[in-house]
Each structure stands twice: as C-alpha cells, then as structure tokens.
Amino acid sequence: MPVKALQIPTADGLADAVAAFPHDGERYPGVLMYADGFGIRPVLREMARELAGHGYYVLVPNLFYRHGPAPVIDLPAHIGEEARPALMAQVMPLIEAHTAERVLSDADAYLRFLTTRPEVGAGPVAVTGYCIGGLLAVRTAAAHPGRVAAVAAFHGPVGADGPDALAEITADVHFGHAESDLTPEALDELNRALDAAGVRHTSEIYPGTVHGFTMSDTDAFDPAGLRRHWDRLLPLLDRTLANR
Secondary structure, three states: OOEEEEEEEEOOEEEEEEEEOOOOOOOEOEEEEEOOOOOOOHHHHHHHHHHHOOOOEEEEEOOOHHHOOOOOOOOOOOEOOOOHHHHHHHHHHHHHHOOHHHHHHHHHHHHHHHHOOOOEOOOOEEEEEEOHHHHHHHHHHHHOEOOEEEEEEEOOOOOOOOHHHHOOOOOEEEEEEEOOOOOHHHHHHHHHHHHHOOOOEEEEEEOOOOOOOOOOOEOOOOHHHHHHHHHHHHHHHHHHHHOO
8 A cells, every 4th residue: 555755835835744545546535634743653654554445545744844854853662651741842842833823824735735636536525633633633624614524533622722613614523532631521511512513523532541542652542442533433434525
C-alpha cells in the first residue's frame, strides 16, 4: 500500500505531509487526518495505512510545519509517563502558536490539496483528529459546511470553542472521549449543545480510557479503546463517503 511523503502549499509555505491509499491509478474518498500534538511519527503512519486499507485516501499534514519538518521535536520510540512532562514543555509552545487563524488558513490549504489529488474522487471528504487534532477537525468541519461530510475526534477538546462553533457543523459527527478527560455531566452538556444545534452525532465516553488512548506508542494506549475507535470511525465513513 503506497505511503508517500508530500508537500502541501499553504499561505505560509510548504507543509510536509504523508498520504496513504490502497493503489495507484484509482480514486478514493478523501480523509484529512490531524495528528495529536506529538505529530507525524510511525504510529500515525500506521493509523493512516490502516484506514487507507479500508478504501480511503488519507492525508496527514505536519501541523507545526512553520517550525520545521516532522518530527518537530525529538521523540523516543515509546512516550512513557516519565518522558511526557519534558516533551509537553516543548509541544505546548507549538500548540499555543497555532492560532485559530492559522488553523483555518491551513485547513483551506489542506482541503484544497486533498480534493485535487488525482487519487481522490469528487465530492465531500471526512476529517478526523486526535487530541489537539480533534479540535482542529471540529474547526475544519465548522468552517467548511458542505465540503466535510463526516468529522470524528478522539480524546480531543472538541467543545473548546463553545456551542456556537458546534452549530456551524453540517457533517455527521462522532466524538470518542477519554474517561479521564470528560465527566458524565460535561458529556451531557456537550451532547445537549449538539442536539440543540441539530448536529447528527454520537458522542460517548470510552470506558476505562485516559487521554491519548488511541496512541500505541504511549503509556496511555488502551487496545480496547482503539478497537472501539475503529468500530465507530469506519461505519461513519462508510455511511457518509463510501457510497458516494
């Protein structure tokens, strides 16, 4: 299965990225995948490859390309809890510099690039994201109603921009929350906001999980949580993209 390194033209330069898709010479529904704060690394390439194997063209941009190519910071093969504080001290300034204006400018560029690839079919796309990438996925879907048919976010601060931002979403939504990130009361509040906005959604806490549960190169990894993530994500994409 091809996994290619690419350069995406943006308003501020070239964003390095990787793309995974089943075969050359065919066209597939497009999926924009936003990484977590640790960025593109082997586990993200493997997740893109896994999703592509189900019949999608998956584009994973380097969110922090303005600071250099991925990996922007040096990462160990396994991100244990003892290493996490020092790594987060490096990552947080990158996240803080990635303003909402930059997010939306980049989203325009990423979607334009994705939808003009010769391997991507016509029509709407999906956006998925992990951790901070989940918030970026929500912002992208809200800014591009009609172009984004599905949005999925996992252990991400999806409600950070408030209910008015959620109301802009026309895509079908799945939010998979870590048990350590969201109380049942906060989940109820979020889901009431989605209901009030008329957003078609599933939004649930994955039992027994902590923040980062999808990432197999961290101590937060939960195999059952990752399986549940695929069990929710694949039907969402199949329903919204695969039959177009």
